[in-house]
Amino acid sequence: MNGDFHYYATYCAAVIAGYSHPEAMDICYCAQFVDHCTKTILNSINGPEYAATTQLQSEMIDMKTDKNGLREITRIWASFHFLPRDLYAERPGTTTRYLKKYRMIAGPNGDLVKDTVELAKNNTLQAVGIAMHVLADTWAHANFAGTPSFVINNTDNYFDELIPTDNGFKRRHIEFGHNPAAKENPEKGEYTASIYQASENSIMNLGHGRAGHLPDYSFIRYAYVPAWNDYYEIIKDNPHDYLHAFAQMVYALQYLRGMSSSFEKDTYAWEAVAPYEDEIKRLIAVRRTDDTEDWKALGERITGQTIRPFRLDEYFEEYRRVSKKDRTDTFLEAFFDAAMDHKNMIIQRIVESGNDIAGKPVNLDSEGSR
Amino acid sequence: MSHTEQEKQFRDLRKYSRDLEIAGKIMLACGAWAIMRTYAELFLGTTIATEYMNYEIAELSPAVRLAFLVLVILVFCIITFLLHLTAGLGAVREGQGRKQGYLYMIFTVIVMVSSVWSLAVKTGDILLFIRHSLIEILVIVDGIDILFSGICVKRLRKELEV
Numbered sequence A: 001m002n003g004d005f006h007y008y009a010t011y012c013a014a015v016i017a018g019y020s021h022p023e024a025m026d027i028c029y030c031a032q033f034v035d036h037c038t039k040t041i042l043n044s045i046n047g048p049e050y051a052a053t054t055q056l057q058s059e060m061i062d063m064k065t066d067k068n069g070l071r072e073i074t075r076i077w078a079s080f081h082f083l084p085r086d087l088y089a090e091r092p093g094t095t096t097r098y099l100k101k102y103r104m105i106a107g108p109n110g111d112l113v114k115d116t117v118e119l120a121k122n123n124t125l126q127a128v129g130i131a132m133h134v135l136a137d138t139w140a141h142a143n144f145a146g147t148p149s150f151v152i153n154n155t156d157n158y159f160d161e162l163i164p165t166d167n168g169f170k171r172r173h174i175e176f177g178h179n180p181a182a183k184e185n186p187e188k189g190e191y192t193a194s195i196y197q198a199s200e201n202s203i204m205n206l207g208h209g210r211a212g213h214l215p216d217y218s219f220i221r222y223a224y225v226p227a228w229n230d231y232y233e234i235i236k237d238n239p240h241d242y243l244h245a246f247a248q249m250v251y252a253l254q255y256l257r258g259m260s261s262s263f264e265k266d267t268y269a270w271e272a273v274a275p276y277e278d279e280i281k282r283l284i285a286v287r288r289t290d291d292t293e294d295w296k297a298l299g300e301r302i303t304g305q306t307i308r309p310f311r312l313d314e315y316f317e318e319y320r321r322v323s324k325k326d327r328t329d330t331f332l333e334a335f336f337d338a339a340m341d342h343k344n345m346i347i348q349r350i351v352e353s354g355n356d357i358a359g360k361p362v363n364l365d366s367e368g369s370r
Numbered sequence B: 001m002s003h004t005e006q007e008k009q010f011r012d013l014r015k016y017s018r019d020l021e022i023a024g025k026i027m028l029a030c031g032a033w034a035i036m037r038t039y040a041e042l043f044l045g046t047t048i049a050t051e052y053m054n055y056e057i058a059e060l061s062p063a064v065r066l067a068f069l070v071l072v073i074l075v076f077c078i079i080t081f082l083l084h085l086t087a088g089l090g091a092v093r094e095g096q097g098r099k100q101g102y103l104y105m106i107f108t109v110i111v112m113v114s115s116v117w118s119l120a121v122k123t124g125d126i127l128l129f130i131r132h133s134l135i136e137i138l139v140i141v142d143g144i145d146i147l148f149s150g151i152c153v154k155r156l157r158k159e160l161e162v
Helices: A003-016 A021-033 A039-044 A057-062 A067-080 A096-102 A111-119 A125-140 A238-256 A270-285 A292-303 A316-321 A324-329 A331-352 B005-043 B047-053 B062-095 B103-120 B126-160
Strands: A155-165 A168-173 A175-177 A190-192 A221-226 A234-237
Touching: A003 A021, A003 A125, A003 A238, A003 A270, A003 A292, A021 A125, A021 A292, A021 A331, A039 A057, A067 A125, A067 A331, A111 A125, A111 A238, A111 A331, A125 A238, A125 A331, A234 A238, A238 A270, A270 A292, A316 A331, A324 A331, B005 B062, B005 B103, B005 B126, B062 B103, B062 B126, B103 B126
Parallel strands: A175 A190
Antiparallel strands: A155 A168, A155 A221, A221 A234
16 A cells, blocks of 8 residues: 555544544554665664565665575565465465465455554554554555565466446456556556566565556556466455455554454444545545545544644654664654564464464564664 | 356466467477578588488589579478468467467468478487477477367357357
């Protein structure tokens, strides 16, 4: 998902769940910061590298895709953006090597989502924000894996957009361009995606690169054939998924605030969302690549407060100003702690399933960050 | 995840279409290889060239004989290439969803027959025979693949009315 959802929609979900404006601002900042917290940023503020929650393209291009390099990539992307749906999924007739990657396919309502939300219980707002980002991405990035894999993440030219008509949908073929600087035009169906690269461990085959930005556009419905699905078509209904992601976020936030005693999978706060559902459906369905204005307007109408725009370096000065031993009370330190805890938890779960694709969790005390 | 019968049919159509497209491209590559191999052996190899040179083309000087030989082989190569081209290109187009007739299948059969005939031509050099037969066997297998996938694609398209 993009900033419009991770920042503004998360704010809306937080206030609907009962968080105050300042709390919601902290939560939504952290949810969005997950998409920016790279090693490069961390080095610039002298933060712990292990807290990285994403990677720049330039960082990945420099990386080797040997076993260790792949583990480094997987532990970040699978933990924060492509949370595996089922670490114990079975696929008869496949090799162990294939199965390890197959089990990394992301999707909503897996056991790891429950673990993620429960980890944020009685924890900082930063942990809550991270959990919301991860939860939301399980919907948007479903059916792709957070590890470079041609045999899992590749797609072919069978890509059709399903455009609503009066009596159903009509299909329009999508032909992807590969110029990353080109502007996408939803009206004309002009989109970009990563280039075909038959190497199994190529970065081009990480996540949803082969589907371009389509998973991150709330309005679009499309049919495609992922490499792992044995030539069966998948229909991705983003309006449905985004609405469910929002309702599940509200439910999760209600749980984290103590309004319910447990967090269950496949459960949504439809009652709480009901007053806003029509408006959310409308804004999700508009054919555009950025819904910021409408989400912002909704959030400000709910609280009567102004949602300040996301500013990446909002807390950098506070973090830089203090010495390492005094960082405990800083905003970013709490984010880094939560990110590292979450990453370790996910890696531990992956290890427990008998999969070494993400390596082993790190002893955070030895990292010197706490 | 369970699938309906129609979903399985569409899935099979995608699978065989892709198979057909790849098989068609292999056929095209084999056609190009057939020409390259022939001329490579003629001008770089010794055995085949000298065998051809020993054929009885009575009352012609060696130079004329060579020119005649090159011309015959050139014509042979063009025919071979056109056969492969028609067979392969037709398969690729059918695999990509553009409906084709049965011509490419007929040409595929002709290519397969010529490959079988090539296999049957005996030569005393066993290594040369193996070298030749690998590509001929590939062409035969590829041809079977094209025929099978092509028939499946046509049948599924008819059943699904696409």
